[in-house]
Amino acid sequence: MRIVIDMQGVQGSSAKRGIGRYTLAFAQAVLKSDRDHEILIALNGADTDLVLDIRSAFTGMLPQDNIKVWHTPKKVSDLFDGDPWLRRSAEVLREAFLANLRPDVLLVSSLFEGLDSSTVTSIGQVTTRIPTAVILFDLIPYLHRFPYLQNPSIETWYERKLDHLRRADAWLAISEATQRDAIRWLSLPPERVVNISSAVDDNFRTMDLSETDRDRINKRYGLFRPFVMYTGGIDYRKNIEGLIRAFAKLPTDIRKAHQLAIVCSIQEDSRATLSHLASSLGLDSDELVLTGYVPEDDLVQLYNMCSLFVFSSTYEGFGLPILEAMRCGAAVIGANSSSIPEVIGWNEAMFDPTSDDAISAKMSEALSDTNFRSKLIENGAQRAKLFSWEVTASRALDAIEELHRSTAKRAPDPGQKSRPKLAYFSPLPPERSGIAGFSVELLPELARHYDIDVIVAQKGVSDIWVRANVPVRSIQWFEKNASSYNRILYHFGNSMFHEHMIGLLGRFPGVVVLHDFFLSGLHSYRQVHEGMANAWDRELFHSHGYPAIWERLRTSVDTIQKYPCSQRTIEDASGLIIHSNYSAKLVREYYGASSQINMRTVPLARAAVKLLSKQAARKELGIDEDAFVVCSFGILAPTKLNHRLMDALSASALSRDKQCKLVFVGSNGWPEYAALLEKKKSWFTGITGWVSDETYRVYLAAADVAVQLRTDSRGETSAAVLDCLNAGLPTIINANGSMAEIDPEAVIQLDDAFTDEALTDALDRLHGDAGLRRTLATRAQNYAATRHSPRLCADMYADFIESVYGGVTVQDVLGAVAALPEVPRAGEDLVTFAECVDRTIPRTARVPNLLIDISGLVTGKDHARKQELITTINELLLDPSRDRRAETISFDAEIGRFRYARDFTFSMLGCPIALGEDSVVDVRNGDVFVNADPSISGGDARRDAIVLEWKAQGVSVGHTIAEWRKRAVANPAAPPFGAGLMVIRA
Structure with a gap:
């Protein structure tokens, strides 16, 4: 269970008093408990020094990455010139931030905050879906209105907090008396008000004073x-x-x-x-x-x-x-x-x-x-022996666990009167795309959950069900009416059919189904064939940094094959659906921490289709009824190992059977590979070229055995394999990529790096054993029906989509703020709030950055070690590890902010390219800031203040590049450099 603790009890006006001491000691006790829960701590970033102090208090107890900071305008206190609009807006922003941490339970350490400080608390302003527990210290102002609530402003503030208190789901009283008061005077449900008691730190002890x-x-x-x-x-x-x-x-x-x-x-x-x-x-x-x-x-x-x-x-x-x-x-x-x-x-x-x-x-x-x-x-x-933080933490965790159990199956929002409206982006027939065929199988089942419009960038749709049941909209229509959709679903594949979705996803975020982990072909097509300047280079750099650009421009490396270029799509997705655990593994391997995006594996949906009888299919194809037909389905390519199948079949007993026939059902788009296959082609081999869906199904019905091989998987899931299983075809596969996840009882599964002898043996076994073929046929159909049925997969899609939209987006925040009865007092309040939104709810996830300050190099200050520094910086920039990204930055004195120094760095690396992306630096928790050389970085109080603020946000600071270079050389396998250094000379 993930428990998020809002720690503002130690950040408000009572930080140094009882509530502050209680909050800190309580959180530390929870962390020391032996319960197997993930604990996140949420801090208000208004006071940088205080955030740093609290971070220090949890050193060694909690990873710094588990301390999350959100940002609020400072003019939000109720008593001291607080702006009502900013305060209410900050409440919305805080709730959105906490919701996006995806807690199973949110624990509010002190709700009655913000009267005379920049702390901000509320419950239920944006969402009521997060089970929320509140530590309840007392109801003193409620029970003693004189003198505590004589000031009308204080009385209004307190009544608002009481309203929020009633919206909580559990109340953790610090004493039996407070428990009784809450039940009696606020009519809170007795079963949800728990006395967790209190304790004091071990610092309070008897001492032998001199x-x-x-x-x-x-x-x-x-x-x-x-x-x-x-x-x-x-x-x-x-x-x-x-x-x-x-x-x-x-x-x-x-x-x-x-x-x-x-x-x-x-x-x-x-x-x-x-x-x-x-x-x-x-x-x-x-x-x-x-x-x-x-x-x-x-x-x-x-x-x-x-x-x-x-x-x-x-x-x-x-x-x-x-x-x-x-x-x-x-x-x-x-x-x-x-x-x-x-x-x-x-x-x-x-x-x-x-x-x-x-x-x-x-x-x-x-x-x-x-x-x-x-x-x-x-x-x-x-x-004193009866009170301990261990006991208090245990009682609190018992109550939180019970709250989680009781709300895990919380009923849907009663305000949901109809199916949500879903914009569905995908190519559809007659486009020659496997994803088009996939969508026409998924859509009827997904329509049980959603009111769907399909959004396409094609002239027409041929599928009868789509034309009869859902509106088909153009991209232009969607752009004008995007606000009318509750949900958006994008299907991304590595082909030109998905080009239009790239810009739309950035502007209209939604759930992405990533059919192909590698999108490099799509992006290179845009730059090379569509003439979109730097389109591919931008994606290469965004996904893989300086090493990818350097290799593309300075070496002969095939960067299309080497680099997936899918990080921006993954980052921009509100949630990510992949079809195999292998794809999830690739996301983590290539993009590290960005894999923290909400991601779920849903099997590829593939429906069983009524096929002709074998006799009728063979009659249509002109194949003898007594023939033994081996088929391999899909585009022919070196990665499909078609040549290995031909070699194995030539060495098998089937080569001596005049009735044996091998057919490759698919087109061959590789001229050199086509020539190779033609040389190997024998009297029993045929290559159909591209076939229609109807002809494809005829071959499925006509075949006796299917062989689907693969190497160098790039994260895709084979629809052809699933079609073979649905057709009841005994199928030989090798355990490459996602095919390794298929039940080995339903297929003959060879090792990933199989030998020709193993494949020959499998072919001979199936050829000579009709009983084995029948057994595999039955198992294959059962497996496909129970794991890959469109109905089951659509249900899983809907469950995940709803969990994603259970979070809070920037658009939700802006909508909630726009609906507030208060109005901003000045335009500068809007700017202040916008900056807080940008810092609190970044639109994308990403890997941690190694931020290298090269201010002195950019400004051209003379320095004797300049060439040596350039060489060292280049070595870090071209480090091929994937768990941290190196970025150069420079302090811009004119605006008082750090900017990226990317175009300068491309020149420093000898790469003739300028992407124009020297924007203001975006820092995140987990980043590392290093000085290239303190003596040429320049001194500016504004710069120092920014670095200190970054430290409060979770950026590791105070390092020199020499220290990080030394660490990398001493232990190349350790973070942040992972796979070691690729050394070049400037």
Whole structure:
């Protein structure tokens, strides 16, 4: 299960107080649990320094890639000149960001944030599909509207947060009292409100302090006598005035022997008020000590040193200071209200907080009765053992797991009244494309789930079902009406039939079915045959970086065969459907982290077609009824190993059977290969050339055995093999690419690198054993029907498409923002928000980048090591590894931003090409920033600020190129360089 924790509880105004400490310790405890869950932490990027501090707190506990940062405008607080439109827009953006992390459960650490900070929280503004749990600290303002909600702005803010709170699916209360309040006053379902309790860090412990340590603390805070201590903040409900009045009521001898230390941050107006109160009660100036903010280390020592800890609060969500004091060995007394009795657990240690006399009497007893004080310390020690972060994390995870179980089968959105409208992009008959034939089989089944329009770039469609059942739209029509579609599905293959989809996918994102992992043929066709300048080069560079461009322009490498050029298509896809695990493996191998795109394997749909009887088929083809016919289907090519089949058949017993006939059903588009096959052709071999679908099916019916071989698979799935299985043909294949995934019980499966002898043996076995042929025929049809039926595959398509569109896109964000009742105050607010959207929801996934700052080289600053640097940089740029991409960047002082330095770098590599793609640098979590040479990078405060901000976003900074070069040479197999270095000289 993937759990995403919104960590803004440690980023808001309470970051340094109880909520902040609770949030951080709780998240760390969850990470230390032995539950097998994936944990992601989400941070608000408004405060760069704070993000860096939080990242540091999880060092060694959580991979930095699991810490995700989103971005919000800074003018969003409710009290301090916050822009209502920006705040509401930021809520939408945050929810979209969290939804796109695809959590199984979202945990909100603190919902009541944003009153006086740039934190932003909400639930259900964009989607209600994400099961959401909220840590509930208390309902204090709700229960005590005076004085907390007297300000109308604060009251409005709080009521909005309550509304969001009610939309949650589970509530993790930090005490039994808070649990009771939530059920009673908000009518929340009791089974979903769980008391997870609380704990304190191990830093809070008993200490053996030396006299030197005690003297240092006493002098630092003006403590000259034994002291009574309180900590927890200055607040109406904390009843500090009552504590001071109770202290003043102590017997004179006890009071004069002690000081009262109020240990917490304090504003000057509060300091003046409390000091005046103490003076009016006759307390001397040294009897009340207001320490101000105290670092945690000092706080622990003060707990250890105090004579008595008093907590006189009238209401608490839990009361962490009580537990902290107990853990430090203090004698503790407290109020008998709200959650405090749960912590103290002994009636004798409690008092009525509304009575100054009761507080004073209990203080006097604790300070004067040695036996009672010892019992207080012993009670605290025993009670403290009952609370631990391990227990709290375990209770929380139990509740989250139960929430996940109960919502995993959540009913569809009741607002969905009809089938979603789907734009379906694919070539269709009469186009000579295998994908066209695939689509006419899938469409009728997919139409059970969607109201479909097919979008084509062809003059007409010949398929009867399509013409009778779905509108056929042109590309131009779609562009004008794209907003009317709820879903978009693109079928991509490596041919000219898909050329029009490339630009459309970038403008109108949708789910992509990647029939061919290699799209290099498509892109090279656009540049070479369609005259689209740099179309192929741009895709080569985008998918494979500098090594691919260098090899294309400087070497004889066949870059069409070597480089897939499919990364942009994969990145731009909202979700990716592939037809085999082998294709998924290729995505990961070539594009590394970009394979994190939402991807699912769905078997290639292939329907069984009614065929002629064998007798009728052979009569139509002019083949003797007694002949033994071996067919191989598909375009003839070296990768199909047609020549190997001819050689094996010549060596088999079939070559001595005058009734044997080998037929290649397909065209031969390779002149050199055609000549080779003609030389090998014998009296029993025929090559049909291209045939119609009807003739193709006649050969399926006429054949006795099919042989479908392959080498150098490029991620495609063979429809011809599935047709053979559906036809009940005993079929020989080799375990290459996706064919390795076919059930070996349904075919005769040879090794990927099979020998001619093995193929000859398989042919002889099938020729001589009619029973084996019948067994394989039955198994083949059963396998095809149960795994590749269009109905089953269409159901899987629909399930995946709906899961993809369950996420939130940029278009969804913009639509939700446009519907807000508030309006932006100024045009600059629109620009600010647009920048946050771009940084928070990048349109594409990609591999991590090694960002090499070559500012000095670009600006032409003279340097003695310039040539040496160029050589080193070139070596990194041409590193062929696939898990990280090297990019050169340069700081543009005019705009105060980094730009890519691509055209300069092509020239540096000796490649005569300019793609004009020196845009502003786009950084992502996991990137690495290195200085080519700090001495020529130049100094600019704006540059330094950008690099620090990148670090907060998860970019690794502070490296020199020499360090990274040394690492690569020492261990070429280690990230980020993978396969080692390809060394050239400039």
